[in-house]
Amino acid sequence: METNDQIIQDITSQEYEFGFITDIEMDRAPVGLNEDTIRFISQKKNEPEWMLNWRLKGYEAFLRQDMPIWQNFKLPHINLQGISYYAAPKTKKKFNSLDEIDPELLATFEKLGIPLNEQKALSGVAVDAVFDSISVATTYKEKLSELGIIFCSFGEAVQEHPELVRKYVGSVVPHSDNIFASLNTAVFSDGSFVYIPKGVRCPMELSTYFRINAENTGQFERTLIIADEGSYVSYLEGCTAPMRDENQLHAAVVELIALEGAEIKYSTVQNWYPGDKEGRGGIYNFVTKRGVCRGANSKISWTQVETGSAITWKYPGVILQGDNSVGEFYSIAVTKNKQIADTGTKMFHIGRNTKSRIISKGISAGHSNNSYRGLVQVGPKAENARNFTQCDSLLLGSECSANTFPYIETKNNTAMVEHEATTSKIGEDQIFYLNQRGINTEKAVALIVNGYVKEVLNQLPMEFAVEAQKLLSITLEGSVG
Amino acid sequence: MLKIKNLHARVEEKQILKGINLVVNAGEVHAIMGPNGSGKSSLASVLAGRENYEVLEGEVDFDGKDLLDMSPEDRAREGLFMAFQYPIEIPGVSNINFLRTALNEIRTYKKLPALDAKQFLRLSKEKQKLVEFDAKLVNRSLNEGFSGGEKKRNEIFQLAMLEPKLSILDETDSGLDIDALRIVASGVNKLRSKDNAFILITHYQRLLEYIVPDFVHVLYNGRIIKSGTKELALELEEKGYDWLKETFQEQTVQL
Numbered sequence: 001m002e003t004n005d006q007i008i009q010d011i012t013s014q015e016y017e018f019g020f021i022t023d024i025e026m027d028r029a030p031v032g033l034n035e036d037t038i039r040f041i042s043q044k045k046n047e048p049e050w051m052l053n054w055r056l057k058g059y060e061a062f063l064r065q066d067m068p069i070w071q072n073f074k075l076p077h078i079n080l081q082g083i084s085y086y087a088a089p090k091t092k093k094k095f096n097s098l099d100e101i102d103p104e105l106l107a108t109f110e111k112l113g114i115p116l117n118e119q120k121a122l123s124g125v126a127v128d129a130v131f132d133s134i135s136v137a138t139t140y141k142e143k144l145s146e147l148g149i150i151f152c153s154f155g156e157a158v159q160e161h162p163e164l165v166r167k168y169v170g171s172v173v174p175h176s177d178n179i180f181a182s183l184n185t186a187v188f189s190d191g192s193f194v195y196i197p198k199g200v201r202c203p204m205e206l207s208t209y210f211r212i213n214a215e216n217t218g219q220f221e222r223t224l225i226i227a228d229e230g231s232y233v234s235y236l237e238g239c240t241a242p243m244r245d246e247n248q249l250h251a252a253v254v255e256l257i258a259l260e261g262a263e264i265k266y267s268t269v270q271n272w273y274p275g276d277k278e279g280r281g282g283i284y285n286f287v288t289k290r291g292v293c294r295g296a297n298s299k300i301s302w303t304q305v306e307t308g309s310a311i312t313w314k315y316p317g318v319i320l321q322g323d324n325s326v327g328e329f330y331s332i333a334v335t336k337n338k339q340i341a342d343t344g345t346k347m348f349h350i351g352r353n354t355k356s357r358i359i360s361k362g363i364s365a366g367h368s369n370n371s372y373r374g375l376v377q378v379g380p381k382a383e384n385a386r387n388f389t390q391c392d393s394l395l396l397g398s399e400c401s402a403n404t405f406p407y408i409e410t411k412n413n414t415a416m417v418e419h420e421a422t423t424s425k426i427g428e429d430q431i432f433y434l435n436q437r438g439i440n441t442e443k444a445v446a447l448i449v450n451g452y453v454k455e456v457l458n459q460l461p462m463e464f465a466v467e468a469q470k471l472l473s474i475t476l477e478g479s480v481g
Numbered sequence: 482m483l484k485i486k487n488l489h490a491r492v493e494e495k496q497i498l499k500g501i502n503l504v505v506n507a508g509e510v511h512a513i514m515g516p517n518g519s520g521k522s523s524l525a526s527v528l529a530g531r532e533n534y535e536v537l538e539g540e541v542d543f544d545g546k547d548l549l550d551m552s553p554e555d556r557a558r559e560g561l562f563m564a565f566q567y568p569i570e571i572p573g574v575s576n577i578n579f580l581r582t583a584l585n586e587i588r589t590y591k592k593l594p595a596l597d598a599k600q601f602l603r604l605s606k607e608k609q610k611l612v613e614f615d616a617k618l619v620n621r622s623l624n625e626g627f628s629g630g631e632k633k634r635n636e637i638f639q640l641a642m643l644e645p646k647l648s649i650l651d652e653t654d655s656g657l658d659i660d661a662l663r664i665v666a667s668g669v670n671k672l673r674s675k676d677n678a679f680i681l682i683t684h685y686q687r688l689l690e691y692i693v694p695d696f697v698h699v700l701y702n703g704r705i706i707k708s709g710t711k712e713l714a715l716e717l718e719e720k721g722y723d724w725l726k727e728t729f730q731e732q733t734v735q736l
Contacts, residue, residue, distance in 0.1 A: 432531055434583075435554045436530075437557055437643065438557040438558045438643070440586070447579065448571055451573025451622065453573070455573070
């Protein structure tokens with residue numbers, strides 16, 4: 001008896017070593033998607049009820065929709081029930097030192113000139129020293145709050161500024177916009193929130209890079225930027241370093257709102273893992289990005305450099321609602337190996353004297369497929385709307401393809417819509433000319449490509465442009481033999 | 482400086498060089514003339530290393546090195562420059578950036594330090610003046626929207642910047658009006674020195690009135706069939722090529 005009691009005593013008093021209900025287990029939602037998953041996420045994030053209800057509306061809309069079939073590529077089967085939709089931050093696999101990281105990745109970091117600490121952070125190595133950008137970020141934050149600028153994580157905004165979030169979230173990309181936007185609405189993890197008060201010109205480029213808690217919000221990110229009357233902000237997303245991520249599907253949503261006389265400049269450099277040479281294991285980047293020029297004389301400008309991901313599928317657009325508002329889209333999309341990009345923009349001209357400008361530069365190499373798809377829509381009240389579209393394709397090699405799908409719908413006969421498209425190949429003659437001046441073929445291609453995309457690179461903030469330029473040369477290394 | 486021995490080459494299935502022999506020494510200017518399709522521009526392309534030209538036989542020695550064994554960029558870095566007959570346009574690449582890249586590639590190859598922006602601009606200004614090259618064109622995209630004459634003058638500007646040992650001017654005079662021709666010629670004359678050499682490929686004697694060659698060669702059917710001094714060019718101007726072709730055919734029959 002005594003021994004039995006002893007055993008029972010021991011078992012009941014000791015900590016259960018397999019950790020049934022530890023915090024770690026609790027921080028991961030069960031695999032699969034249903035209403036309970038969404039309630040779990042919302043509860044974990046301590047969200048108000050309106051937010052939960054909105055998520056549930058997104059979920060309902062998600063259930064009603066089928067996968068799209070109009071894209072110019074074969075959509076691989078994605079098992080949406082096989083994903084865990086909530087994981088507490090910092091579950092990324094940590095490595096102990098850079099020695100454990102893929103040497104190829106390190107070589108790329110080296111070429112990009114990324115400082116060691118940042119290399120560690122990017123590749124998921126635990127950083128022991130205090131990360132430089134943390135202190136930088138804190139200084140920035142103080143400076144910004146003096147001006148009344150709010151720049152925080154989406155989750156923080158829901159807690160601290162619920163009235164702003166509630167007023168604007170879903171006002172540009174509705175919960176039922178498309179299946180991936182609906183999914184994002186239902187399960188989004190976190191993201192960024194920016195509010196620029198009336199008449200304030202944000203004194204620095206806002207970048208997720210400087211936001212400490214930006215880490216690990218990758219898969220279903222949500223960004224909301226509001227520029228109040230007469231304000232200005234330039235926002236940078238992403239970075240040129242290749243990003244490792246365990247999640248294959250990325251379905252983010254970005255909403256921009258520019259009130260009267262405001263200007264938002266949104267720049268993206270996307271370099272997610274593109275998969276191996278066969279495209280296996282690469283990221284599917286299915287993003288919904290849209291801005292609205294709500295007030296008169298407002299302006300929204302999208303600039304993107306897309307080099308990563310196995311499939312990139314996105315159309316950052318602008319709704320030109322206010323009179324005299326301006327929408328711009330500048331894009332460089334590079335595909336190689338078996339990468340696919342189906343990207344472009346949508347410009348909706350609603351107000352009078354609205355203008356849009358679209359410059360798209362596609363570069364395809366290897367066996368890749370690069371499509372520009374754009375919609376320019378002029379509504380009946382959009383007197384004197386103007387659009388200029390230029391989309392150029394550059395082919396490296398003969399196994400790749402480039403396509404252009406421009407859609408133009410105009411319901412106002414004062415509209416002027418111009419579309420120019422070119423397709424060119426890097427000619428042997430061009431390369432030989434540069435060879436003859438002492439420049440080797442790799443450098444020659446880089447030079448030609450940089451010339452080709454210059455118009456778009458010029459739109460990027462200076463230091464970002466320099467990085468993007470380097471990124472392009474590295475991406476295309478070995479593409480022309 | 483350049484020794485071409487029994488050079489045979491073809492492009493695709495067509496044999497275009499059938500045994501070229503030519504020696505060019507430092508300080509010399511050689512003119513290569515000949516009717517259309519005789520192989521003049523092909524010779525320039527083979528020397529510069531254009532990919533679709535295949536060397537079948539022969540040797541080319543360039544300052545003690547096997548030229549044919551080098552990549553096109555290494556030939557350029559060793560000091561071989563070709564002024565193109567049809568200079569290519571490269572949109573978005575500024576002339577000046579391109580030249581700085583080229584110059585520094587060549588300097589790196591020669592183990593010289595790269596020029597910084599200031600040094601480079603000073604050199605560029607100096608050379609622009611020397612060859613009367615329009616400063617506005619320096620910052621434009623490489624040859625994009627340049628007139629035919631401006632493109633040719635840009636070739637001479639590049640030549641001045643890169644200071645090659647041997648320059649091959651491939652029909653640089655074609656398409657030039659008389660003023661442009663004079664400017665191009667005076668640029669070349671200023672760049673001539675005892676250390677460098679030029680090969681002028683041309684159809685017309687006209688260019689040779691401005692740039693006086695030390696030697697004139699007539700290329701016909703892939704071979705040099707006659708060599709002489711500048712007087713030969715005048716003779717050709719007067720008589721055309723037919724009398725040479727006849728003599729050449731007789732010779733071949735005798736052989």
